[in-house]
Each structure stands twice: as C-alpha cells, then as structure tokens.
Amino acid sequence: MIENYNEYKKMIDEHLMDCIPAVAPISSTLYEAMKYSLQAGGKRLRPVLLLASCEFAGGDSRKAIPYACALEYIHTYSLIHDDLPAMDDDELRRGKPTNHMVYGPGIATLAGDGLLNTAFEVMYKNLFLVFDDPAAMKRGIKAAYAIAKGAGVGGMVAGQVADLEAENTEQGSNELLEYIQLNKTGALIRAAVEAGLYLGGADDEMMEHMLSYAENLGLAFQIADDILDVRGNAGELGKNTGEDAKNDKLTYVSLNGMDASQQRLHELTQNAVDAIADYYDNAIFFRELVLNLEKRTY
Amino acid sequence: MIENYNEYKKMIDEHLMDCIPAVAPISSTLYEAMKYSLQAGGKRLRPVLLLASCEFAGGDSRKAIPYACALEYIHTYSLIHDDLPAMDDDELRRGKPTNHMVYGPGIATLAGDGLLNTAFEVMYKNLFLVFDDPAAMKRGIKAAYAIAKGAGVGGMVAGQVADLEAENTEQGSNELLEYIQLNKTGALIRAAVEAGLYLGGADDEMMEHMLSYAENLGLAFQIADDILDVRGNAGELGKNTGEDAKNDKLTYVSLNGMDASQQRLHELTQNAVDAIADYYDNAIFFRELVLNLEKRTY
Numbered sequence: 292m293i294e295n296y297n298e299y300k301k302m303i304d305e306h307l308m309d310c311i312p313a314v315a316p317i318s319s320t321l322y323e324a325m326k327y328s329l330q331a332g333g334k335r336l337r338p339v340l341l342l343a344s345c346e347f348a349g350g351d352s353r354k355a356i357p358y359a360c361a362l363e364y365i366h367t368y369s370l371i372h373d374d375l376p377a378m379d380d381d382e383l384r385r386g387k388p389t390n391h392m393v394y395g396p397g398i399a400t401l402a403g404d405g406l407l408n409t410a411f412e413v414m415y416k417n418l419f420l421v422f423d424d425p426a427a428m429k430r431g432i433k434a435a436y437a438i439a440k441g442a443g444v445g446g447m448v449a450g451q452v453a454d455l456e457a458e459n460t461e462q463g464s465n466e467l468l469e470y471i472q473l474n475k476t477g478a479l480i481r482a483a484v485e486a487g488l489y490l491g492g493a494d495d496e497m498m499e500h501m502l503s504y505a506e507n508l509g510l511a512f513q514i515a516d517d518i519l520d521v522r523g524n525a526g527e528l529g530k531n532t533g534e535d536a537k538n539d540k541l542t543y544v545s546l547n548g549m550d551a552s553q554q555r556l557h558e559l560t561q562n563a564v565d566a567i568a569d570y571y572d573n574a575i576f577f578r579e580l581v582l583n584l585e586k587r588t589y
Numbered sequence: 590m591i592e593n594y595n596e597y598k599k600m601i602d603e604h605l606m607d608c609i610p611a612v613a614p615i616s617s618t619l620y621e622a623m624k625y626s627l628q629a630g631g632k633r634l635r636p637v638l639l640l641a642s643c644e645f646a647g648g649d650s651r652k653a654i655p656y657a658c659a660l661e662y663i664h665t666y667s668l669i670h671d672d673l674p675a676m677d678d679d680e681l682r683r684g685k686p687t688n689h690m691v692y693g694p695g696i697a698t699l700a701g702d703g704l705l706n707t708a709f710e711v712m713y714k715n716l717f718l719v720f721d722d723p724a725a726m727k728r729g730i731k732a733a734y735a736i737a738k739g740a741g742v743g744g745m746v747a748g749q750v751a752d753l754e755a756e757n758t759e760q761g762s763n764e765l766l767e768y769i770q771l772n773k774t775g776a777l778i779r780a781a782v783e784a785g786l787y788l789g790g791a792d793d794e795m796m797e798h799m800l801s802y803a804e805n806l807g808l809a810f811q812i813a814d815d816i817l818d819v820r821g822n823a824g825e826l827g828k829n830t831g832e833d834a835k836n837d838k839l840t841y842v843s844l845n846g847m848d849a850s851q852q853r854l855h856e857l858t859q860n861a862v863d864a865i866a867d868y869y870d871n872a873i874f875f876r877e878l879v880l881n882l883e884k885r886t887y
Contacts, residue, residue, distance in 0.1 A: 375675070401746055407706065408741040408742065409742055411737050412734070448699055
C-alpha cells in the first residue's frame with residue numbers, strides 16, 4: 292500500500308481532466324468553467340481517501356481512479372454552488388476568485404450541474420469495462436451507490452440546506468450543528484471510504500471499523516476547518532478568514548468557544564485512531580492523516 | 590402495449606414521490622421544495638416516452654418506472670435551475686410561481702441539485718434488484734448511462750450553456766440554434782427513448798429507427814414550443830407568452846419567422862413519422878404523439 296498522501300494526490304491530479312467526457316467545442320465556456328474550479332488546488336482529501344481505502348481492503352487503486360475523480364467532481368460542484376451569491380456569496384476560494392466571479396452566476400450554476408452529472412456519467416461508463424465480470428460490476432455499483440447516497444438528499448445536499456437555513460435562525464444548537472456537519476461534509480468523506488472499501492472488496496468487520504474511523508474523521512475535519520477560520524492565516528489557507536463570524540455561520544467554535552473546540556477535535560481524533568487500532572502498522576496512512584489534521588490547528 | 594398517453598402518465602404520477610429516498614425530518618424544506626416542482630403539473634413527456642419505448646421493444650414498463658422517474662427528476666431540476674435569477678429569471682412556470690419565488694434562490698439551487706442527484710441514486714438502487722441477473726444489470730447500466738449522457742456536459746448542460754451565451758450575442762445563426770435545440774431539449778428526449786429501448790431489449794435496427802424518430806421529435810417539440818410562445822394562450826400554457834421575445838431568446842421563430850417555423854415543424858413531424866413507418870400499427874402511439882404536437886400549434 293502507498294503510504295504517501297501526495298502519491299495518491301498525484302494519481303488524482305493526473306486523471307482529473309481526462310475523465311471528463313468530450314465537450315463539443317461550442318461549449319468551451321462550460322469546459323473552461325469546470326476546469327477552472329477543478330484545477331484551483333484543493334487537498335483532494337475525498338479521492339485520496341477512496342484510493343487508500345481501496346488498497347487497504349486489498350484492491351488495485353488504479354482501477355478506482357474514475358470513482359475517485361467522480362468524488363472530486365461532486366466535491367467541486369458543491370463548492371461552486373455553495374459560493375454562489377444565492378448561497379454563501381463568497382468571492383475567494385483556495386486563493387482565487389470563485390467560479391461565479393469569473394464566469395458569472397449562470398455559468399457557475401451550470402458548471403456545477405455539469406460536474407455533478409459528469410461524476411455519475413464517469414462511474415457508469417466505468418461499469419462497461421467490467422461487463423464480463425459480474426462480481427466487479429456489483430462492487431462498482433455498490434461503490435457508486437454509496438457515493439450517490441453521500442452526495443444526495445439524505446447526505447450532503449440535506450446538510451447544505453440545513454446550513455443555509457441555520458444562517459437565518461436566532462439560536463443554533465449542538466444537535467443542529469452535528470446534523471449539518473455529519474451531512475454537509477461528513478457524508479461525502481464517509482462515502483469516500485465506503486466506496487473505496489467496496490471497490491477493494493473489504494469484509495464486514497473492516498467496513499465497520501473504517502466507517503467509524505471515517506465518521507470521526509469527517510467531524511474532526513469540519514471542526515479543524517472552523518478553528519482555522521478563526522486562527523488561520525488567509526495567505527496559507529487561500530481563503531479569507533473570519534468569514535464564518537461575518538456570515539453568522541453556526542460552527543462548533545461559535546457555539547462552544549475555542550478551548551472546547553480544540554478539546555472536541557482531540558476527542559474525535561482519538562476516536563478515529565481507536566477505531567482502526569486493531570490494524571496496527573497497516574493503518575499508518577489513516578492514523579497519520581487524522582493526527583496531522585489535528586496538528587494543523589495548533 | 591398501452592396506447593394511451595394518460596395511462597403512462599398516471600404510472601409516473603403515482604410513483605414520482607415514493608421513488609425519492611427518505612429525507613431526514615430536519616430537511617423538510619428540501620423535500621418540500623423538490624415536491625413543489627415535481628407536482629407542479631407538466632406533461633411527463635420524457636418518462637412517458639421511456640415507458641412506451643420499453644414496451645415497444647418488448648419489455649415490462651412497470652420495471653422501468655424508476656428510470657422514468659429519474660428522467661422526470663432530471664427534467665424538473667433543469668427547469669428549476671433555468672428559472673433562477675442567474676439564468677432566465679422567470680417568475681411563472683406551469684401556471685405557478687417558480688421554485689425560487691417560493692423558496693428563495695439558495696434553496697431552489699439545492700432542490701435542483703437534490704433532484705439531479707436523486708435521479709442517479711434511484712437508478713443505482715434499482716440495479717440491486719437485478720443483482721442475480723447479469724443481463725438485466727447490463728440493460729439497466731446501459732439505460733442509466735444513456736440518461737447520464739443526455740443530461741450531461743455532452744448533452745443538456747452543454748445546450749443550456751450555449752443558450753445562456755446566445756442571449757448575449759448580437760447575431761444568432763440557425764447552426765447555433767440547432768446545436769442548442771439538439772442539446773438543451775433534444776438530448777434528454779433522445780435519451781428517454783434510448784433508455785427505454787435498452788430496458789426493453791431492442792435490437793440494433795429498432796434502436797436506429799427509434800433514435801431517428803426521437804431526434805426529429807425533439808427538434809419538433811422545441812419549435813412547437815417556440816411557436817406557442819408567440820401564438821399561445823398564457824392561461825392554457827400555464828406560463829407567460831411572449832417571454833422569448835422579451836428575453837431576446839434565439840428561437841426558430843425569431844430567426845426565420847412564423848411561416849418558415851410552421852413549415853419546418855411539418856417537415857420534422859413527417860421525418861419522425863417516416864422513421865417508424867416500417868412498424869405500421871405497432872407504432873401508433875409514437876405516430877400520434879408527434880402528430881398531436883404539430884396540431885397543438887395551429
């Protein structure tokens with residue numbers, strides 16, 4: 292198994308554009324707008340998790356690349372739509388003007404739609420490669436379905452709606468916040484791990500441990516992000532800090548303060564590490580990933 | 590084969606809401622916003638075409654219902670996004686306020702995203718029902734892939750981008766217009782027929798004839814729509830007429846005048862009828878469908 296985050300990331304970056312189906316020349320604007328946001332940087336956390344989970348379960352990560360790219364298309368579409376004037380109205384993302392600042396909100400909406408659709412198109416297309424192997428077809432369908440559920444109305448979209456509604460409510464609660472975080476960011480991170488495990492052919496026990504890891508990682512990731520929005524350096528983060536407070540966003544920090552947030556992040560990190568403790572050295576990659584996340588916030 | 594459009598339409602209307610995956614109660618807004626547009630009326634042309642094509646090829650239309658619903662989710666999402674202030678900025682659709690007029694543009698954007706995602710989620714879920722039947726799995730994958738391609742960046746989304754861009758150009762051409770119409774409306778209508786034929790197990794010859802029918806139907810449908818925007822009665826249509834001219838929309842009527850448009854509609858109708866002439870009485874349903882479309886415009 293590859294132990295290096297950046298090796299996985301390189302696999303994604305190399306294939307992210309050529310997985311997109313050919314777009315007729317007259318729609319070069321659409322292609323350019325999609326490409327702009329796909330290539331605006333980003334950690335590629337979700338696709339890396341998918342590839343690593345696939346290998347962890349004994350699969351070949353190269354065959355999982357289309358699924359990994361699909362996850363990044365979905366994540367990128369969600370950022371483009373989140374940034375729209377009708378939603379968070381953000382002007383800067385990863386150190387660059389947001390999609391709608393460059394292409395206008397109409398094209399940005401469609402670039403997001405195009406990316407979401409492309410994710411599924413790519414995953415269906417990939418199933419044709421295993422048409423003579425029903426077992427592989429089933430693994431692919433399970434993986435794609437996990438991604439669809441994570442991205443959809445019982446996952447990410449539900450979280451985005453709750454997040455948007457929470458901006459207009461007087462008082463937030465930790466219950467509402469956890470619902471938002473489990474769905475808005477957590478569901479797709481969980482789906483990344485789940486899909487990778489299906490593709491790699493994991494057994495039920497590994498599935499259970501790793502999904503517990505993924506859920507804690509997802510929550511930790513969001514709290515780390517909230518902490519960095521207060522403490523971070525805009526130049527390093529590539530986005531304006533203090534945006535959450537400006538937008539009256541419901542975050543763990545705004546509800547519980549910085550100390551409690553750092554404490555909660557530590558707990559979640561520990562839960563994630565504990566969930567995969569049985570795998571000892573085989574799970575170094577996943578352990579380092581969540582520990583580094585916590586370190587980033589000091 | 591069912592010969593009656595409304596019987597197919599009833600099958601869709603009955604299942605359109607229960608195909609949507611359960612949405613947690615906290616996101617009732619999302620569910621309500623999706624439901625609002627799904628139940629705002631509509632002809633259900635695309636899902637009806639899918640069910641009828643499935644039966645025409647010898648399949649069981651009841652098993653095709655999830656795919657038919659998926660098409661209607663995709664069509665509905667495209668209308669919600671098209672109507673947004675960032676796009677066409679329409680206030681009325683099918684005689685009712687558009688989604689964003691009721692729920693605001695943020696929720697409307699997410700309701701559209703949710704519907705697009707749900708379409709794919711439902712089609713994946715349906716594949717689990719045929720896990721022990723690799724041939725049925727392949728038919729389902731081919732159908733879903735046809736729908737994904739029709740909806741995506743080589744189909745409907747490309748047409749929407751070109752349409753949006755055409756509003757800001759000085760001079761339109763018939764080439765550009767045909768590109769827009771083939772993609773913006775044509776691609777999903779073609780995909781409806783293609784997916785239905787795959788599900789029903791059509792042979793190559795039937796596929797060829799029916800896709801030629803579908804392409805001519807798609808173009809005819811769009812020109813009929815353009816004619817009705819000039820000539821129609823707002824009350825009967827459930828939307829404001831004269832909107833195309835007001836928005837400087839590129840349409841066949843605006844480019845070529847009313848007489849040439851009626852003539853072109855007649856040609857396309859005849860092409861569609863000719864494409865399925867070999868099937869005599871077996872194709873009555875499809876022949877009537879396109880002939881009634883032309884009649885509506887007199």
